[in-house]
Amino acid sequence: MAGVSPEVAEFMKSQTVKDYNKEIAQYNLGPLWEAIPEIMNKTPKPQAEAYLWSKELIAAKMAEACQIFTPDRGGERRALYFQNPGLTYRKPWGWASTSQTIYAAVQMLLPGEKAPSHRHSQSALRFISEGTGAYTIVQGERIFMEEGDFLTTPKNLWHGHEHLGEEPMLWMDALDIPTLYSIGGTFFEPYEGGLQEPEVPDNFSEVRYRGGMMRPVGDDKYTVAPLANYKWNRTVDGINGLMQYEPDKHHGFALEYINPSTGKSAAPTLGTRMQHLPAGMHTQALRHTHSTVYHAHKGEGYTVINGVRFDWKAGDYFVIPNWAWYEHKATKDAYLFSVNDIPIMDRFELEQQQSFDSNNGHQEVTGEFKAAFR
Secondary structure (H helix, E strand, O other): OOOOOHHHHHHHOOHHHHHHHHHHHOOOOOOHHHHHHHHOOOOOOOOOOOEEEOHHHHHHHHHHHHHHOEOOEOOOOOEEEOOOHHHOOOOOHHHHOOOOOOEEEEEEEOOOOEEEEEEEOOOEEEEEEEOEEEEEEEOOEEEEEEOOOEEEEOOOOOEEEEEOOOOOEEEEEEEOHHHHHHHOOOOEEEOOOOOOOOOOOOOHHHHHOOOOOOOOOOOOOOOOOOOOEEOHHHHHHHHHHHOOOOOEOOOEEEEEOEOOOOOOEOOOOOEEEEEEEOOOOEOOOEEEOOOEEEEEEEEEEEEEEOOEEEEEEOOOEEEEOOOOOEEEEEEEEEEEEEEEOHHHHHHOOOOOEEEOOOHHHOOOOOEEOOOOOO
């Protein structure tokens, strides 16, 4: 045991201590002297692991899912979530944990399909990877989705989907499911009428907040979800503005999606970013308390996580656990969408960050991750 004398360490291994620990266990009592090294770490030691899911794997398994499941047969949503291999001890279904706090998944909707409306205590968001022609309806507002769009669905709002287009649509979902499940705050309610009918004009919030960060004057009752859809062309405009200046050494050219009514993160418990890495850019390594789930929207490159190289390309997804060293290198112009749990860490005043000061900010590569179906 770290921090104790050899005599104390030897005593803690004695049969007397072992017998006593076993004896109190039958009364649902636990020995703190044994638990302290595991529950009081000097720095975070997450059970979550760095992992990458390839576009090829997702395409193959989603094609199979389309042959088996529909929104009205076998579940309300055709979604495959990214289960972190280090968190499979959580039950049931590993708490659907991509990181210790974040659920991330890929959802597909085929032309003509409807996903019925429901609401829940988890906050949700989605990033559109492929396709056009589908809409999500949130509290009676139909929001039509296109590739590169980012959408929010705050907790307890009715929401469902319908595809009016001609090609399959694929998007990333992210929710705070593991967080709410762990603290016992989960509520869910189906909408009795199936898919909710429109109550306001289509894309109402997008038109209402056309001024971006300029908030409409008057009674702004939409502070929960004032802007439901952050359009791709506006995101690119923001990135292009940043590129007139020097990039951030850790993040390249990166923007955070925020709530225009409050200035805080677009989702109350999840942070979201878009970052652009021009070909050849190599960011310097850092680590922080929050975890991050990445979707490579465009381009190619690799990320080194705790010395292991993870090669990625458009359509891949990967997770960086909290307190893991990481850095990015783009081999082709890249856009990375990411979801983090900074709002949760900030709420508990736990967020910390460290830069990697050795070797010009770059880690030594000691291994390479082999993705399934690559």
